[in-house]
Amino acid sequence: MATLPDGALMQRAATGLATAVADLLGGVYGRRIVLLVGPGDNGGDALYAGGVLARRGASVEAWLLADTWHDDALAALRRAGGRTSAPRPLRAGAVDVVVDGVFGIGARPGLPPRVAEAVIPISSSIPFVAVDVPSGVGVDTGEGGGMHLRADLTVTFGTHKIAHLADPAAQACGVVELVDIGLDLPPAPVESLGEADVAGLLPRPRPDDHKYTRGVVGVRAGSATYPGAGLLAVAGANTGLAGMVRYVGSAAETVKQHHPEVVGPGRVQAWVVGPGTADDAEQHLAEAVADDVPLVVDADALGHVTAPLPQAVLTPHAGELAAMLGVERKAVEAAPLRHATDAAARFGCVVLLKGNHTGIAGERVRITTAGTPWLATAGAGDVLSGLIGALLAAGLAPFDAASVGSWLHGAAGTLASDGGPITATDLARAIPRVVQQIAVRHWGL
Ligand SMILES: NC(=O)C1=CN([C@@H]2O[C@H](COP(=O)(O)OP(=O)(O)OC[C@H]3O[C@@H](n4cnc5c(N)ncnc54)[C@H](O)[C@@H]3O)[C@@H](O)[C@H]2O)[C@@H](O)CC1
Ligand SMILES: Nc1ncnc2c1ncn2[C@@H]1O[C@H](COP(=O)(O)OP(=O)(O)O)[C@@H](O)[C@H]1O
Known part of the structure; x- marks a missing residue:
């Protein structure tokens, strides 16, 4: 990298960006392109890419939205036939694409008024392509902060940033395209598992296994009010990833009718505690903790976690995490990763915060984008919760069980849905099919 001539990385980024814009437009000649240009390298990338597109016959205008800009890049745009112009309202169809090169990865969240005034009168039906990140989002936090732009496509370089993975910023990115420009990168602060990672982590049955060596998961869920939650937690646990499932709770008869494989109380390697347990939640939690095995704590049991639980995976949604931390739900939704990380430190365990993109905070941070x-x-x-419990019983460490379970859950949702609505029962049924696909693709079975 040190031997690259000055500006070579920017040229590579601009070429990648121009290619992505051309692909989005389905062609370049005669297309009308507006560049929103900020003061730094992000604006430079947009200007150089604009030059590439202008040379291929696009009509490119740059709106300079700061007092300074990248001089060489602007000169390159002008040489290619591009021009600068003042911001103006753009109705639908007035231009084919807007390229957001206002702020990049070094920027603070939020937008200055000059940028907001330029962008607000642009029709929301004009596609936006963001360079690196939609301007204004929290690049290193995924937080929405104040005002920020939204993109249909985000073109980023070298590696994904936290904003591409963590909500709410991830939702502003649209489709994220990664362009390799030959950067020498440090380890990522946040990970996102892919199918091959999951294949490497998933427990595989060995020829000498029997049901007890594959792990027994116990489920304490359901009540007279919510027998269904007991059934569904069992359905997630009873997907073949552990050797056996035990059920303890007041929905035992219903559970046995629907899941004849499931047995009653006894020794387990991991517990799942909480879904639909209502008034029994506190006692179920105390009994599960007394067994001193890893456990998943969900739903009603979360409200009874008062001391650190080092072997636990807590699986709150935003409302439940807000209640645990004594903050507003909106605060959790605006900064999910920060709150999950805070809770992991406070309760000394892995915290999985459910949502569109689920965040898992433990020894590191992982984000699940499957689903x-x-x-x-x-x-x-x-x-x-049942699925993660089965993975704990099968021997995965809490951080891996939470992140692998979350990925399988998302993939099973996508498979079951096939673009349409699903129920939780459909979801549970799809889990073995996802594992089977992984086995065929990655294990050669
Ligand atoms: N078939 C069943 O028997 C089912 C039973 N369930 C049980 O119903 C009980 C109540 O669960 P709830 O999750 O509704 O909790 P709550 O009704 O106690 O909700 C707690 C707070 O979280 C907010 N909230 C609810 N869902 C949210 C979400 N997905 N994201 C962000 N905020 C959210 C609510 O506005 C509320 O402020 C639990 O015992 C649960 O396990 C549910 O799991 C659904 C299915
Ligand atoms: N908008 C969304 N996109 C993708 N996944 C979602 C979305 N909303 C919820 N989920 C997932 O669906 C599940 C809902 O769990 P939860 O809120 O506990 O509901 P329930 O208590 O009814 O089971 C979680 O795994 C969550 O990650």
Whole structure:
């Protein structure tokens, strides 16, 4: 890298950006492109890319939205036939694409008034392409902060940034395209598992295994009010990833009718405690903790966690985490990663905060991007807690069990949905199929 001539990385980034814009537009000649240009390298990338596109016959105008800009890049745009112009309202169809090169990875969250005034009168139906990140989002936190732009496509370089993975910023990025420009990168502060990572972590049955060596998971869930939550937590646990499932609770008869494989109380390697347990939650939690095995704590049991639980995975949604931390739900939703990390430190364990992109805070931070908004359906979280419990029983460490479980859950939701609505029961049924696909693709079975 040190041997690259000055500006070579920027040229590579600009070429990648121009290619992505051309792909989005389905062509370049005659297309009308507006560049929103800020003071730094992000604006430089946009200007150089604009030059590439202008040379291929696009009409490119740059709106200079700061008092300074990248001089060489602007000169390159002008040489290629591009021009500068003053911001103006843009109705639908007035231009083909707007490229957001206002702020990049070094910027603070929020937008100055001059940028906001230029962007507000642009029709929301004009596609936006962001350079590195939509301007204004919290690059290193994923937080929405104040005002920020939204993109249909975000083109980033070298590696994903936290804003591409963590909500709410991730939701402002649209589709994220990664362009390799030959950067020498430090280890990522946040990870996101892919299918191959999950294949490497998932426990595989060995020829000499029997049901007890594969791990027994116990489920304490359901009540007279919510027998269904007990059934669904069992459905997530009873997907073949552990050797056996035990159930303890007041829905035992219903559970046995639906899941004849499931047995009653006894020794377990991991507990799942909480879904639908209502008034029994505190006692169930105390009994599970007394067993001194790893455990998943969900739903009603979360309100009874008062001391650190080092072997636990806590699986709150934003409302439950807000209640645990004594803050407003909106505060958690605006900064999910920060609150999950705070809770992990406070309770001395892994905290998985459910949402569109689920964040897992423990020894490191992982974000699950697998899934579909069709998962926002009653009982989907109950299935997740059972699934993570099975992975704990099968021997995964809490951080891996939470992140692998979350990935499988998202992939099963996507598979079951196939673009349409699903129930939590459909979701649980799809989990073995996702594992089977992984086995075929990655284990050669
Ligand atoms: N079939 C069943 O028997 C089901 C039973 N369930 C049980 O129903 C009980 C109540 O669960 P709830 O999750 O509704 O909790 P609550 O009704 O206690 O909700 C707590 C707070 O969180 C907010 N909130 C609810 N869902 C949220 C979400 N997904 N994201 C962000 N904020 C959210 C609510 O506005 C509320 O302020 C639990 O015992 C749960 O396990 C649910 O799991 C759904 C299915
Ligand atoms: N908009 C969304 N996009 C993707 N996944 C979602 C979305 N909303 C919720 N989910 C997922 O669905 C599940 C819902 O769990 P939870 O809120 O506990 O519901 P319940 O208590 O009804 O089971 C979680 O795994 C969460 O990550």
